[in-house]
Amino acid sequence: MKTCRKPESAKKGCMELSAVxxxxxxxxxxxxxxxxKYIKENRMQKGDRLPNEKKLMEQLNVSRTTIREAMRILSSRSIVVIRxxxxxxxxxFPGVTEDPLGLQFKYDKEKVLMDxxxxxxxxxxxxxxxxxQRASKEEAREIQRLASKVSECIKSGVDHAEQDxxxxxKIAQSxxxxxxxxxxxxxxxxxxMFTTLLGDRIIKGVVLDHERIAQAIIDGDAEGAYNAMLV
Structure with missing residues (x-):
């Protein structure tokens, strides 16, 4: 689209959306x-803003109602977020729905948890x-900081599920x-779910695991990180 903002990651100029x-x-x-198609061709990334309704209506020659219905479809598929x-x-996470694994249709919840x-x-x-092996120094420091947060929550008797x-x-992202x-x-x-289910029975091990894992990643010790995660 000629008049829309060009994403920084786009390699080509904005392309027109052909009339429907x-x-x-x-x-x-x-x-x-x-x-x-427009999103893909312009290599738009998460957080990039799409053209407004008026511009889409003009380019596609459709009504505001149709544009809104289309956006609801894209929103339901987790391609866009409407603010x-x-x-x-x-x-x-474009295209990833709230339940991409379809777990809501698995009725034996205990088995799902264990799986x-x-x-x-x-x-x-x-x-x-x-x-x-791959984490940057900044990522490794952030992992260590998060490990400390988990330990502090556990020692203080505060729920640590979110921090965990x-x-x-963050480790996976790195x-x-x-x-x-x-x-x-x-x-x-x-x-x-596991933390809620077992509670205090895993507190001691969790503190040690997080700290050992984080330190191994800081040290660039692939084998040490692997073994620490096994404990």
């Missing part, structure tokens, strides 16, 4: 497909090892693996 013609496909679906009074933005934990224990030693999830997700960075938060949310 009616056919057997619902018009709102057609418009949403055109907007997705009232501000605009429409690319979501943090998530098993998957976590299979993955996390390797993730920690990769983090020790943040710690493990590997630089984009696919892992999308999938892992869904898996590690099982940690929150």
């Amino acid at each position: 013609k009616t056919d057997n496909v619902p018009l709102s679906e057609k418009v949403s497909a055109q907007i997705i 009232q009074g501000s605009g429409t933005y690319i979501s943090n 998530l934990l098993e998957l976590r224990y299979l993955m996390e030693p390797v993730i920690a090892s990769c983090s020790a 999830v943040e710690f493990h997700c 590997t630089g693996n984009d696919v892992l960075n999308v999938l892992f938060p869904e898996i590690v949310n099982g940690i929150r």
Whole structure:
């Protein structure tokens, strides 16, 4: 689109959205497909702002109602986030819905929890090892800071579920693996349930684990990080 803001990451100039013609496909679906094409062609990134409704209406020659229906479709697919009074933005995890693994349709919740934990224990030693090899100094320091936060919460008797999830997700993020960075938060949310379920029975081990893992990553010790995550 000629008049829209060019994302910093875009390699080409803004491209026009071609006018939408009616056919057997619902018009709102057609418009949403055109907007997705525009996002991809302009290499828009999370947080980038889409053109406003008026500009989209002019470029696509459709009504405001159709634009809003298309945006609701994109929002339901977690491609965009609609902020009232501000605009429409690319979501943090475009295309990833709130339940990408379909776990809400698994009715044996206890088994789901244990399966998530098993998957976590299979993955996390390797993730920690990769983090020790790939994390920047800034990322390693942030991991150490988060480990300290978890320890402080536990020692103070404060719920540490949020800090624990943040710690493990940061380790995964520091590997630089984009696919892992999308999938892992869904898996590690099982940690929150696990902590709530077992409570004080895991407090001592959790403190030691987090501190050992963080120190190994700081030291760039891949084997040490792997082994610390196994404990």
